[in-house]
Amino acid sequence: MSAPKGIASTPAPRRGRPRSEARKQAILQAAFELLEERGLAATSMDAVAERAGVSKATIYRWWDSKELLALDALYAAWDTAGPVARQTGTLRAEMLALVRPWVRLVAAGPSARILTALLAEAQNDPAFGQAYRAHFVEPRRDQARAVFWRAIARGEIPAGIDVEVAIDLLWGPLYHRLFHGHAPLNDRFARRSVDTVLAGILPRETTSPD
Amino acid sequence: MSAPKGIASTPAPRRGRPRSEARKQAILQAAFELLEERGLAATSMDAVAERAGVSKATIYRWWDSKELLALDALYAAWDTAGPVARQTGTLRAEMLALVRPWVRLVAAGPSARILTALLAEAQNDPAFGQAYRAHFVEPRRDQARAVFWRAIARGEIPAGIDVEVAIDLLWGPLYHRLFHGHAPLNDRFARRSVDTVLAGILPRETTSPD
Amino acid sequence: MSAPKGIASTPAPRRGRPRSEARKQAILQAAFELLEERGLAATSMDAVAERAGVSKATIYRWWDSKELLALDALYAAWDTAGPVARQTGTLRAEMLALVRPWVRLVAAGPSARILTALLAEAQNDPAFGQAYRAHFVEPRRDQARAVFWRAIARGEIPAGIDVEVAIDLLWGPLYHRLFHGHAPLNDRFARRSVDTVLAGILPRETTSPD
Amino acid sequence: MSAPKGIASTPAPRRGRPRSEARKQAILQAAFELLEERGLAATSMDAVAERAGVSKATIYRWWDSKELLALDALYAAWDTAGPVARQTGTLRAEMLALVRPWVRLVAAGPSARILTALLAEAQNDPAFGQAYRAHFVEPRRDQARAVFWRAIARGEIPAGIDVEVAIDLLWGPLYHRLFHGHAPLNDRFARRSVDTVLAGILPRETTSPD
DNA sequence: CGGTAATCGAGACGGTACGTCATGTCTTACA
DNA sequence: TGTAAGACATGACGTACCGTCTCGATTACCG
Numbered sequence: 001m002s003a004p005k006g007i008a009s010t011p012a013p014r015r016g017r018p019r020s021e022a023r024k025q026a027i028l029q030a031a032f033e034l035l036e037e038r039g040l041a042a043t044s045m046d047a048v049a050e051r052a053g054v055s056k057a058t059i060y061r062w063w064d065s066k067e068l069l070a071l072d073a074l075y076a077a078w079d080t081a082g083p084v085a086r087q088t089g090t091l092r093a094e095m096l097a098l099v100r101p102w103v104r105l106v107a108a109g110p111s112a113r114i115l116t117a118l119l120a121e122a123q124n125d126p127a128f129g130q131a132y133r134a135h136f137v138e139p140r141r142d143q144a145r146a147v148f149w150r151a152i153a154r155g156e157i158p159a160g161i162d163v164e165v166a167i168d169l170l171w172g173p174l175y176h177r178l179f180h181g182h183a184p185l186n187d188r189f190a191r192r193s194v195d196t197v198l199a200g201i202l203p204r205e206t207t208s209p210d
Numbered sequence: 211m212s213a214p215k216g217i218a219s220t221p222a223p224r225r226g227r228p229r230s231e232a233r234k235q236a237i238l239q240a241a242f243e244l245l246e247e248r249g250l251a252a253t254s255m256d257a258v259a260e261r262a263g264v265s266k267a268t269i270y271r272w273w274d275s276k277e278l279l280a281l282d283a284l285y286a287a288w289d290t291a292g293p294v295a296r297q298t299g300t301l302r303a304e305m306l307a308l309v310r311p312w313v314r315l316v317a318a319g320p321s322a323r324i325l326t327a328l329l330a331e332a333q334n335d336p337a338f339g340q341a342y343r344a345h346f347v348e349p350r351r352d353q354a355r356a357v358f359w360r361a362i363a364r365g366e367i368p369a370g371i372d373v374e375v376a377i378d379l380l381w382g383p384l385y386h387r388l389f390h391g392h393a394p395l396n397d398r399f400a401r402r403s404v405d406t407v408l409a410g411i412l413p414r415e416t417t418s419p420d
Numbered sequence: 421m422s423a424p425k426g427i428a429s430t431p432a433p434r435r436g437r438p439r440s441e442a443r444k445q446a447i448l449q450a451a452f453e454l455l456e457e458r459g460l461a462a463t464s465m466d467a468v469a470e471r472a473g474v475s476k477a478t479i480y481r482w483w484d485s486k487e488l489l490a491l492d493a494l495y496a497a498w499d500t501a502g503p504v505a506r507q508t509g510t511l512r513a514e515m516l517a518l519v520r521p522w523v524r525l526v527a528a529g530p531s532a533r534i535l536t537a538l539l540a541e542a543q544n545d546p547a548f549g550q551a552y553r554a555h556f557v558e559p560r561r562d563q564a565r566a567v568f569w570r571a572i573a574r575g576e577i578p579a580g581i582d583v584e585v586a587i588d589l590l591w592g593p594l595y596h597r598l599f600h601g602h603a604p605l606n607d608r609f610a611r612r613s614v615d616t617v618l619a620g621i622l623p624r625e626t627t628s629p630d
Numbered sequence: 631m632s633a634p635k636g637i638a639s640t641p642a643p644r645r646g647r648p649r650s651e652a653r654k655q656a657i658l659q660a661a662f663e664l665l666e667e668r669g670l671a672a673t674s675m676d677a678v679a680e681r682a683g684v685s686k687a688t689i690y691r692w693w694d695s696k697e698l699l700a701l702d703a704l705y706a707a708w709d710t711a712g713p714v715a716r717q718t719g720t721l722r723a724e725m726l727a728l729v730r731p732w733v734r735l736v737a738a739g740p741s742a743r744i745l746t747a748l749l750a751e752a753q754n755d756p757a758f759g760q761a762y763r764a765h766f767v768e769p770r771r772d773q774a775r776a777v778f779w780r781a782i783a784r785g786e787i788p789a790g791i792d793v794e795v796a797i798d799l800l801w802g803p804l805y806h807r808l809f810h811g812h813a814p815l816n817d818r819f820a821r822r823s824v825d826t827v828l829a830g831i832l833p834r835e836t837t838s839p840d
Numbered sequence: 841c842g843g844t845a846a847t848c849g850a851g852a853c854g855g856t857a858c859g860t861c862a863t864g865t866c867t868t869a870c871a
Numbered sequence: 872t873g874t875a876a877g878a879c880a881t882g883a884c885g886t887a888c889c890g891t892c893t894c895g896a897t898t899a900c901c902g
Binding site: 224225226227228229230233259263264265266267268271 | 849850851852853854855856
């Protein structure tokens with residue numbers, strides 16, 4: 001195979017007719033619209049091709065599968081997700097700065113439907129799973145790691161804290177409500193959740209017995 | 211339609227040839243095996259029918275879709291999940307009693323793959339979503355609610371606690387690791403997670419500022 | 421098998437509950453109506469059972485297959501086809517007496533549709549073919565044979581005539597129009613057809629060279 | 631739909647991948663073989679696809695139904711049926727030249743089984759009926775018309791003859807034996823049949839009374 | 841007159857084919 | 872070489888029908 005594939009990157013100019021960047025954007029746009037309207041399962045590649053005014057072959061030249069396209073489309077649509085958490089001085093403020101934009105972004109649209117579909121695919125296809133985590137999981141964990149490390153550096157929380165566990169305690173409840181939908185995912189829940197986790201982490205006199 | 215469909219119940223059949231219970235079990239068994247081996251997407255109704263020694267029409271007579279069948283099959287396979295949490299006296303012990311069997315059950319097999327597939331379907335089909343929650347979400351929440359209420363009654367935790375939030379804090383991190391697979395879901399993580407949440411809930415001298 | 425089947429006859433009394441003749445008639449009636457409305461292919465046994473107010477098992481106790489039922493139903497509906505050809509003295513008159521009632525009967529309703537379906541089945545299943553011919557072909561040939569034999573006895577036509585060929589010449593063109601539908605099958609065509617055949621059979625001076 | 635369907639023609643394809651003529655032939659060939667072996671009812675589209683080494687979708691892309699495919703397949707297999715009747719000078723010779731190749735063709739193989747199945751379908755579906763007549767009925771009638779007209783032009787038979795009726799008298803008996811199978815369809819029968827019809831048509835002294 | 845043996849209504853069931861649809865590949869002609 | 876158009880293999884889908892079966896309820900007759 002001569003062209004770089006999978007999750008698309010802009011190729012270096014080669015011989016022959018160059019790939020059209022405009023078409024790539026049209027495909028991503030069309031794919032995202034259809035995903036929003038119908039979800040992944042009900043979005044066919046033919047439909048994407050038609051709405052983008054593009055042939056199926058062109059799509060498959062950029063992405064190897066429908067799922068990879070969906071991953072890219074969702075990721076591209078979220079690129080406007082805003083800047084990373086600013087260093088605001090307290091752990092609580094930084095945790096909220098991390099979590100709130102995500103809640104706003106995700107609670108609004110039909111993101112849960114698309115995300116769970118990608119999640120399911122990630123369980124079936126290990127390679128896709130890697131891509132999924134690299135796009136949607138690790139970036140947020142990296143940000144969170146930085147937040148907790150800064151708090152440790154400031155002395156806000158003990159150095160002995162298991163940061164990985166703390167990250168799961170931070171994000172887990174939010175994803176839980178997003179995916180299962182048993183109760184609303186809103187700013188109030190985010191605050192309560194963050195506060196409780198924080199209370200569990202911050203140093204205190206009596207610790208729970210092992 | 212005269213017969214109850216979707217999630218099967220065992221009504222009192224009066225007229226006509228009665229449904230074969232043996233075949234129902236064979237179908238559920240075959241479905242579960244295939245789900246374990248291949249996941250939901252790669253399990254075809256034809257394959258289920260063949261392995262169960264049953265015709266496709268028979269399956270569709272009792273389950274409206276592959277997803278509802280998978281829901282039933284997984285649920286039936288988990289019915290041996292063991293007794294509910296015993297009243298062990300302390301909140302921590304009861305939380306662990308709730309969570310540990312689930313972790314063992316889920317971490318062992320390929321449950322995550324099946325569960326995420328069902329989750330994705332639940333997002334696409336509201337009716338299925340209800341069935342999903344009624345089978346896999348609400349029962350555990352009910353148990354957890356009872357656990358927290360007992361702790362309140364005992365005076366272990368303040369009555370003002372938002373139990374629903376607490377439940378999400380308990381289960382969220384566990385599901386998070388199960389679904390995203392970025393780190394192991396084991397007993398150690400369960401203990402740490404429970405302890406931190408507990409520390410966040412239990413009364414202390416200094417509370418976090420609002 | 422204890423009961424006489426295939427083309428049904430009224431059985432001799434045996435032990436146990438006797439078969440209901442009324443139900444048999446209801447089945448034949450329902451079958452004929454549906455055949456008229458939809459043709460054989462679009463008539464399902466379930467539909468016959470429902471319209472007759474009878475269970476499928478009852479139908480299959482009388483007839484071995486849908487086709488045999490259809491054969492019986494059409495035959496029963498035609499039993500009112502009128503008396504056999506009267507001996508009217510001339511060959512031409514008797515031929516017309518033979519052919520005209522059939523033309524009237526067949527040209528009116530949707531018989532061609534049913535008959536061709538039975539014909540097709542007769543080609544696939546030799547046993548059914550025998551039943552078909554015994555019901556719809558041989559009776560008419562027998563009548564025609566008698567007609568020609570009387571004409572020979574009267575000296576109207578030479579004894580050397582091949583009666584079997586003559587019968588095919590008489591009926592062939594009529595069936596041709598019935599089945600192919602390229603031109604109307606009416607009394608005028610029947611007369612012309614009969615006259616031409618007659619002219620070919622009656623003795624003349626010059627015969628065609630061999 | 632942009633492509634011509636039903637009975638295939640060979641248009642000038644412009645855009646996109648052109649239809650594979652080899653596959654078309656493979657389908658027609660496979661269909662004809664299966665029709666010969668099993669008849670129309672027992673020939674499944676899956677079986678045709680498998681034997682032709684082709685997907686079912688490809689078959690349905692070009693033929694709307696099994697029956698239209700069968701029509702095409704039988705027609706294609708008969709295209710080698712030989713040249714049209716030569717002008718041999720006498721009506722009798724030309725009638726025989728018309729009829730004999732058909733008798734040979736049809737009496738040999740299992741054509742009757744296929745033809746009656748198509749006939750039955752023609753009765754159920756008017757559109758198919760048109761196609762059937764256009765392929766299997768009208769061409770032969772056209773040839774026969776020409777034969778009779780030439781005979782009239784030569785003065786062999788009176789101009790007042792009803793040619794349409796004559797054609798039915800010519801073909802009717804042959805189809806009759808083919809379809810009903812009560813007696814052999816062979817060259818001897820064809821000769822006798824033609825001679826009798828001829829005798830009924832040719833001018834004579836005494837005509838039958840009205 | 842009560843037991844026995846068949847028929848009957850209802851409907852579950854195995855099997856088989858149907859015709860449709862979506863994925864991802866391939867084949868043309870054109871740009 | 873990239874692209875639009877669209878044919879193609881593969882394989883699952885959910886439906887429909889046939890003819891068989893399994894129940895419980897019904898009806899005759901026969902002892």
